[in-house]
Amino acid sequence: MKRRVVITGTGIYSCIGKNLDEVRESLYEGKSGIGVDAERKNYGFRSLLTGIVERPSLKGMLDRRARISLSEQGEYAYVATLEALKNAQIDPDYLDKNETGIFYGNDSSAKAVIEANDTVAAKKDTMLLGSEAIFRSMNSTVTMNLSTIFKLRGVNMTISAACASGSHAIGLGYIFIRDGLQDIVLCGGAQETNAYSMGSFDALSAFSVRMDEPEKASRPFDASRDGLVPSGGAASLILEEYEHAVQRGAPILAEVAGYGFSSNGANLSQPSDAGSVIAIMRALNDAGLTVKDIDYINAHATSTPQGDAFEAIAIDRVFGSCRTPVSSTKSMTGHECWMAGASEIIYSLIMMQHSFVAPNKNFEQPDEYSAKLNIVSQRLDKKIDVFLSNSFGFGGTNNALVIKKINNK
Amino acid sequence: MKREEIIKIVNEFLIEELEIEAEKIASEARLKNDLGIDSLDFVDIVVIVERNFKFKINPEEMVNVSTLNDFYDYIESKVGDR
Numbered sequence: 501m502k503r504r505v506v507i508t509g510t511g512i513y514s515c516i517g518k519n520l521d522e523v524r525e526s527l528y529e530g531k532s533g534i535g536v537d538a539e540r541k542n543y544g545f546r547s548l549l550t551g552i553v554e555r556p557s558l559k560g561m562l563d564r565r566a567r568i569s570l571s572e573q574g575e576y577a578y579v580a581t582l583e584a585l586k587n588a589q590i591d592p593d594y595l596d597k598n599e600t601g602i603f604y605g606n607d608s609s610a611k612a613v614i615e616a617n618d619t620v621a622a623k624k625d626t627m628l629l630g631s632e633a634i635f636r637s638m639n640s641t642v643t644m645n646l647s648t649i650f651k652l653r654g655v656n657m658t659i660s661a662a663c664a665s666g667s668h669a670i671g672l673g674y675i676f677i678r679d680g681l682q683d684i685v686l687c688g689g690a691q692e693t694n695a696y697s698m699g700s701f702d703a704l705s706a707f708s709v710r711m712d713e714p715e716k717a718s719r720p721f722d723a724s725r726d727g728l729v730p731s732g733g734a735a736s737l738i739l740e741e742y743e744h745a746v747q748r749g750a751p752i753l754a755e756v757a758g759y760g761f762s763s764n765g766a767n768l769s770q771p772s773d774a775g776s777v778i779a780i781m782r783a784l785n786d787a788g789l790t791v792k793d794i795d796y797i798n799a800h801a802t803s804t805p806q807g808d809a810f811e812a813i814a815i816d817r818v819f820g821s822c823r824t825p826v827s828s829t830k831s832m833t834g835h836e837c838w839m840a841g842a843s844e845i846i847y848s849l850i851m852m853q854h855s856f857v858a859p860n861k862n863f864e865q866p867d868e869y870s871a872k873l874n875i876v877s878q879r880l881d882k883k884i885d886v887f888l889s890n891s892f893g894f895g896g897t898n899n900a901l902v903i904k905k906i907n908n909k
Numbered sequence: 910m911k912r913e914e915i916i917k918i919v920n921e922f923l924i925e926e927l928e929i930e931a932e933k934i935a936s937e938a939r940l941k942n943d944l945g946i947d948s949l950d951f952v953d954i955v956v957i958v959e960r961n962f963k964f965k966i967n968p969e970e971m972v973n974v975s976t977l978n979d980f981y982d983y984i985e986s987k988v989g990d991r
Contacts, residue, residue: 564928565949628959631952 504742505677506906508750509588510846511580514733515551515693516833519583524850527858530879532715532832534729540695540702547707549717551731551834553693562649569635570645571609573690573839576734577642578649581686584736585650589750590684592651601654601682603673604642605665605689607838610697612636642690642734654682660838662893663800665689666735667841667901671759673739683744689842691732698730704769706804718835719862720801720828721808721870728802731834735843754849757886757902758787764896771807775898776814780888783900784818789886791819794902796857796882798848798889801828802835811890812869823874825882831861841891841899852884852905910962910988916981922957936978944977962988 515533517523535552640658666689673685708727710717760783764775857880886904
């Protein structure tokens with residue numbers, strides 16, 4: 501028999517708040533975290549827009565070895581994980597006595613790699629890189645550091661799946677627990693926000709250039725959208741087997757009901773409505789639910805002309821006449837890339853807990869595809885029992901997760 | 910460079926950069942067993958010494974460096990006459 505998987509703790513560090521309380525307020529008020537990074541002009545960026553994320557100060561919280569080995573996104577992930585563990589009522593003593601796993605989404609560590617390369621180019625000597633360069637620059641930098649810091653002894657690996665990395669990390673954590681391989685897994689996603697990490701993405705002219713109005717730059721589904729705004733931070737979730745959580749007396753926030761995935765097997769950068777539909781249907785079937793059961797859809801919609809259109813077609817094909825409320829929180833956060841699939845589960849959980857749908861900001865004029873959807877442009881007070889969250893990434897990797905209130909539907 | 914100056918710079922980076930407790934710093938302290946300097950810290954010491962003293966440690970020359978005093982001697986042998 502398949503075991504039930506619940507979420508017992510969450511933690512968030514993003515451009516709309518450094519903890520759950522701040523993020524809840526931003527989502528409720530429709531507050532944007534997007535601004536301009538003037539320094540990007542010196543790097544020849546086409547767009548200077550970015551989510552503004554402050555680096556946390558970890559001195560006094562971690563010893564030197566742990567601090568210097570963390571990449572920028574690793575720092576965010578550490579802070580988010582502290583909050584998630586605390587909310588799940590898991591302390592170091594618990595982690596010492598119980599096996600806990602980690603699946604975390606991360607798909608670059610560009611700053612660490614480029615800085616190391618700059619040092620070698622200048623010094624012509626790899627010995628002068630210092631001990632931390634390797635631990636910061638590998639793709640698995642987040643999981644290798646968090647598992648060491650928090651003494652995790654279960655499954656331990658990084659999921660790199662472009663902008664669906666965070667949500668596939670949750671999906672795999674769900675499968676490992678459901679199938680009895682683990683009782684608790686720390687899942688999440690992390691994304692660096694420095695200019696180094698975004699130059700190659702800017703090269704594709706994928707970013708909005710609405711720099712005179714940063715808060716209006718990210719406008720998913722709006723007819724006048726002109727690209728995404730890169731952003732980042734980290735989001736951590738504690739996934740746990742239901743009976744295990746009950747026995748521990750842990751707070752149960754919601755149940756991971758279904759995980760759907762697919763690969764388009766086609767274009768590197770162009771999404772596919774067909775592939776998206778397969779992932780969404782797979783998640784619904786896995787959850788044993790129908791389209792009518794979904795109270796809210798947190799869209800992947802990044803504010804690119806092409807991506808939003810394909811997702812709108814997919815949502816309309818699946819949900820059609822249901823008129824299910826849809827919003828993209830990227831209208832406030834920008835595109836949190838490797839982190840987005842995890843952070844958007846947390847944003848949606850906050851909405852579920854407080855009975856509102858956060859607005860899809862800047863949705864003023866629909867295009868022919870988004871006109872068919874019920875897009876929530878102003879905050880909507882609404883009870884949410886079940887939600888769907890979509891994530892799609894380069895290379896055609898698709899993900900859909902269905903989350904429901906416990907003992908509901 | 911005078912020995913006093915070398916000692917001051919080394920002690921400072923051990924305390925400030927490697928975060929070794931000041932009270933543990935003593936000329937007879939053993940780098941590994943007393944100060945807890947491990948192989949990864951040693952990689953960082955190579956970088957810090959290059960930055961502060963403008964020479965690169967040759968690991969083969971460090972085999973006889975056991976105590977902090979040995980380390981002062983080693984650096985003095987490299988930069989003492991500058």
